[in-house]
Amino acid sequence: MKKYAVGMGLALVLLGVGLAERPTHRNKPRKELKVRAVIVPVARNQLIPALLAGRGDIIVANLSITPEREEVLDFSIPVSKPLSEILVTGPSAPALASIDDLSGQVVHVRLSSSYRESLEELNTSLEAKGKAPVAIEPVSGFLEDQDLFEMVNSGLLPWAVIDDYKLLIWKDVFPDLVPRPDIVLRESGQIAWAFRKNSPLLAAEVNAFLKKNRQGTLVGNVLVKRYVTDFDWTKNAFSDEDYARFQQLLGVFKKYGELYEIDHILAAAQGYQESRLDQGARSKSGAIGIMQLLPSTALDHNFAIDNIDNIDNIEKTENNIHAGVKYLSFLRSRYFNDPEIEETDQTLMALAA
Numbered sequence: 051m052k053k054y055a056v057g058m059g060l061a062l063v064l065l066g067v068g069l070a071e072r073p074t075h076r077n078k079p080r081k082e083l084k085v086r087a088v089i090v091p092v093a094r095n096q097l098i099p100a101l102l103a104g105r106g107d108i109i110v111a112n113l114s115i116t117p118e119r120e121e122v123l124d125f126s127i128p129v130s131k132p133l134s135e136i137l138v139t140g141p142s143a144p145a146l147a148s149i150d151d152l153s154g155q156v157v158h159v160r161l162s163s164s165y166r167e168s169l170e171e172l173n174t175s176l177e178a179k180g181k182a183p184v185a186i187e188p189v190s191g192f193l194e195d196q197d198l199f200e201m202v203n204s205g206l207l208p209w210a211v212i213d214d215y216k217l218l219i220w221k222d223v224f225p226d227l228v229p230r231p232d233i234v235l236r237e238s239g240q241i242a243w244a245f246r247k248n249s250p251l252l253a254a255e256v257n258a259f260l261k262k263n264r265q266g267t268l269v270g271n272v273l274v275k276r277y278v279t280d281f282d283w284t285k286n287a288f289s290d291e292d293y294a295r296f297q298q299l300l301g302v303f304k305k306y307g308e309l310y311e312i313d314h315i316l317a318a319a320q321g322y323q324e325s326r327l328d329q330g331a332r333s334k335s336g337a338i339g340i341m342q343l344l345p346s347t348a349l350d351h352n353f354a355i356d357n358i359d360n361i362d363n364i365e366k367t368e369n370n371i372h373a374g375v376k377y378l379s380f381l382r383s384r385y386f387n388d389p390e391i392e393e394t395d396q397t398l399m400a401l402a403a
Contacts, residue, residue, distance in 0.1 A: 093191045095161065098123065101123070101245070101246060107245055108243055110243050119244070123246070125242040125244050126245075127242065130215075130265040130274075132238040133215055134237050134238070134239065135236040136230055136235065138210055138217065139227075144208065152172070152184050156187050161188045171236075203225075211235055214229070299340070300318065302372075303321070306375040306376070324374075338370065352384075378400055382397055386400050
């Protein structure tokens, strides 16, 4: 079996290619290639090194085509409409009249991002005018744009450089962000998939796929509408209503977090993700309450809580949280109790499960 890999977002996806048999019209088996994918998470600053080291064959991570990247990578046809890299400011930002006012200022950025290249081009322009360059301050490669948005929105950072379309996604979550479409660091940028140089057969397959599925096609437009234009499934956890529920329930999460040695903030975060901490939430599949438990799950003998003998009990807020935290503890102890796995990682793996 031969294996390939595709970098998607913060991951490499291993594609195992092996032979499979299918019947033909003569009822004789015909061997065909069958592809299986396995996702391997990596940080953004490891996507290109991992690709060049042979750990993957394609990066699918909203990478902009830049001259620096084109020196080591080949790119597919563009997957989206042209975009711009602009400045977004927050409550702690001083007034800026133009892009030249960034002279001498500090901008935090991932060194692996196209934003860093854009800032270096700006510095060349500023220096040609006799102005001080922008001070480029590196941040962790584990940070995503939305992490920087959050820091700008809260005032921890005065500004950040972003792809303009991402504001459509996060504007309702971070209401104090102020886009500056007049301060543009890169115009008409193009996002594409990337692969190692001199891969003509792979390039042909990728481009053929993208012609049928990129933005502008029926499939591509549906995905853009679902995950960008109508991105209403992001919520602001610090809204007055949601934060009030968090404060009200914090003692319950702490009680059962300590009982089952689960970080209570992590358990509360799970509850928020499941239901926004709403005990009245009900799913189409019948899951109930804050932790979105099925009645059948709550009654399972492996982690049923004391005094739960009928499904009505998980209608009660404390019982619902109790059963949810115990379920997480059960998954951790049953499937991820290898002593070689760090305790935090055991919990995170159980949460993912």
